[in-house]
Amino acid sequence: QAQPHSSHENFPQHLILHAMAPKEVEEDASSGSEGGFGICYVREKIIKDLREKVTGGKDLTREDVDKLTDGDGGADIDPAEMMVPVDLADLGDEIEDMDALFEKLGPKGVAEAFIKAQDNFEANKGKMEPDLVPKPMTAGEWKALADQEDMEDMEEEDLEGEEEEDEDLDEEEEADEEPPAKKTKKA
Numbered sequence: 001q002a003q004p005h006s007s008h009e010n011f012p013q014h015l016i017l018h019a020m021a022p023k024e025v026e027e028d029a030s031s032g033s034e035g036g037f038g039i040c041y042v043r044e045k046i047i048k049d050l051r052e053k054v055t056g057g058k059d060l061t062r063e064d065v066d067k068l069t070d071g072d073g074g075a076d077i078d079p080a081e082m083m084v085p086v087d088l089a090d091l092g093d094e095i096e097d098m099d100a101l102f103e104k105l106g107p108k109g110v111a112e113a114f115i116k117a118q119d120n121f122e123a124n125k126g127k128m129e130p131d132l133v134p135k136p137m138t139a140g141e142w143k144a145l146a147d148q149e150d151m152e153d154m155e156e157e158d159l160e161g162e163e164e165e166d167e168d169l170d171e172e173e174e175a176d177e178e179p180p181a182k183k184t185k186k187a
């Protein structure tokens with residue numbers, strides 16, 4: 001059986017971070033008075049491991065930090081493994097370019113940013129609507145949610161494309177339907 005196309009399977013790792021909370025959470029959070037939340041999910045056991053290494057003063061590599069989201073689109077993650085929400089709002093647009101972020105902060109700095117993001121989420125989840133607070137989920141649930149959002153995004157793009165085509169057709173039909181010029185009769 002063919003797998004549905006998942007657009008994040010071939011994307012660079014930093015885009016996978018945007019397999020976020022359900023849209024209702026993002027929309028509600030983005031309208032928050034504190035400038036919104038930047039919720040994404042990371043692997044619980046990896047963030048715990050990074051926290052221990054940082055507090056223990058151990059060296060970190062980029063590979064250690066990349067495991068947070070697993071750059072293969074979740075292919076290597078056990079579906080039963082837990083994913084936890086973090087709030088990356090403090091990183092703003094910097095999260096869009098992980099290479100630049102690693103260059104700027106180094107592996108330890110990026111790990112510390114994710115640890116702070118987890119702490120921020122825990123500190124700020126009380127500011128969210130109780131029904132919309134992102135909950136930990138299994139990697140299988142996370143992947144299904146990401147695939148569902150990818151499908152919805154593709155459907156929205158398809159609909160937008162169809163609307164543009166319809167507008168083009170309407171304009172062509174209007175041009176074709178112009179009434180012929182009236183002839184004036186001379187008496």
